[in-house]
Amino acid sequence: MQSLTPEEQRRTAGFFTTEISHRVKRPLRLMEVCGTHTVAIFKAGIRQLLPAGVELVSGPGCPVCVTPNEYLDTAIAYSRQPNVILTTFGDMLRVPGSSSSLLVEKAAGADIRIVYSPLESLDIARDYPDKQVIFLAVGFETTAPTAAATVLTAARADLKNFSVLSSHKLVPPALQALLDRPGVRVDGFLLPGHVSAVIGVEPYRFLQRNFGIPAVIAGFDPLDILQSVYMLVRQLEDGAAKLENQYSRIVPAAGNPAACKLLEQVYQPADTVWRGLGMIPSSGLVLRPGYSAFDSRSKLPVVVEPASEPKGCRCGEILQGSIKPTACPLFGRSCTPDHPVGSCMVSVEGTCAAWHKYGAGRWQL
């Protein structure tokens, strides 16, 4: 829709918002699962365009936000080891662990390097054969295939000094766990477009089958999002609970079979802890036993400090959509993007960071 002129964009947005306003007869809570959606919603000023009865709440779809302290503490412990180079995507650097962060460790001298692709880690491993290079493998179904491909490349090259500290997570089990919780009220889901491009449509079918909740796989353009909200509202007001794919230009029904095959080959599902949501069965990915030579935890044991959560931080409730960031006593006071206390304030895609950066999403003159 980016090919539309500004006038056409405004007109199309006007159509969707008018239709939404006409159709909404009761308060609706719609959850955008993905952090990229959260940011796109704020950046485009979509909250301001929606009628007061339509509430957008953010879900557990920011990989940085749901990474537990235990993982960060492990990464920090590795960074303090001599002869270790940590490689990571940039936004992991600022996440506070129990008593430090990778950025603080980097400033103190740890060898931590930002990479744009996990494959860059292999070049570093080749350049420093006397050092152990550990890639922080964090992210959902979107990034896991590239990490899997990196492990396969390392295996083919017989690289002995490369491993991954895996904390990959799967989105559908988290949605299931969220809906199984008492007190969580979501009327409809905006499902993540990037994740869906890998896994396809069917893994979300349980939303319709088990919970009778409407869901729309949504693109990231502002008009994609508005259209997806409109599709959800239309379903809800018609009493329907369908699984629709607004982002079909990118998301084939079957997803990306090659990426899924890579995941299947290298990883296996495992129970894993999500920050704020706790242990969720079969929601993580760990390396299969055949690739344990590339699993940091089994290859390079390290002593990790006991994990502790920051006092007063309510990231957990925010990740479940139970409270708004402004309800957290730390928000905007002791917890700001420059000095984040909780993970939701760290990532550019974190709910609290987005609320803070964009002034809670409601600019009024």
Next chain:
Amino acid sequence: MTMERIQLAHGSGGKLSHDLVNQVMWPAFANPILGEMHDGARFSINGAGLAFTTDSYVVKPLFFPGGNIGKLAVCGTVNDLAMTGAVPLYLSAAFVLEEGFPLVDLKRIVDSMAETASRAGVQIVTGDTKVVEKGAVDGIYINTAGVGQIRENVNVSGCQARPGQDIILSGTLGEHSIAVMSERHGLVLPETIVSDCAPLNGLVEQILSRVPQTAVLRDPTRGGLATALNEIAEQSQVGIMLEETSIPVQAAVRATCDILGFDPLYLANEGKMLLFVEPEYSSQILEIMHGHPYGRQACVIGSVIGQRPGQVGLSTAIGGVRLLDMLTGAQLPRIC
């Protein structure tokens, strides 16, 4: 968590940089000239209005599409002087060289500085060279300082934004950051993006000689357009409202930003300027800019408003409005 050490984000030009200056440098150095918070200091000696500025350049890689560290070191200081409303005259150049640095690279850098200075009409009149042990610096660091003469009847300052003024941007955003980043990380981009690194004093000269009523000049370098406008909004205690669809960004830059999770409004530029002026002068300034190689894509991107003092708002393509904050931390590539 107490931040007890300097982090990279302290040098990003965003909020942490400001906090560092306000909490460490300002209490130690406080004086009225520094308090103006201009791109350079403005003062007078025996009645002659002068501008004085300094900057250090630590860019990696040293050579990138559209420029190198030497060209950047001259353009940056020339532009800082130009943005105070001064005519840049003389520069100093100080080099910190790493043991083992290739002489051929140094020569390329120095030649580029000489050529850029000549193009900008300034002279490098003093300098310094130090060599440190291998590993103590990353190849070469350059510091340049410059002095210039303030024009008579011209008074541009970040404190002079007033409601009703138009905000003019001289061209597209973000090419410098993306050019450097693509070279640094070997990114394969849809097309080569070239840094906009350029001396702007010639363009400023043409504008100020014909429209001395220009109220504010600023080059949106580190921290980008958003941070520069936030600084001005704060200094002048006015609100600013931008039109998203009016802000020019090259398609390739936008596409790269989408992939990496960057916002072009926060990317550094090295050859762009912002200008605040009463609307009756806008068309004249645009005409001047459009006739100059560094201003061909100049346009009005928004205006100063009386409400929300100290804040910048953005009217989005689909008709929403949002806050446009100062850069927080450094822009880091996201996970997904």
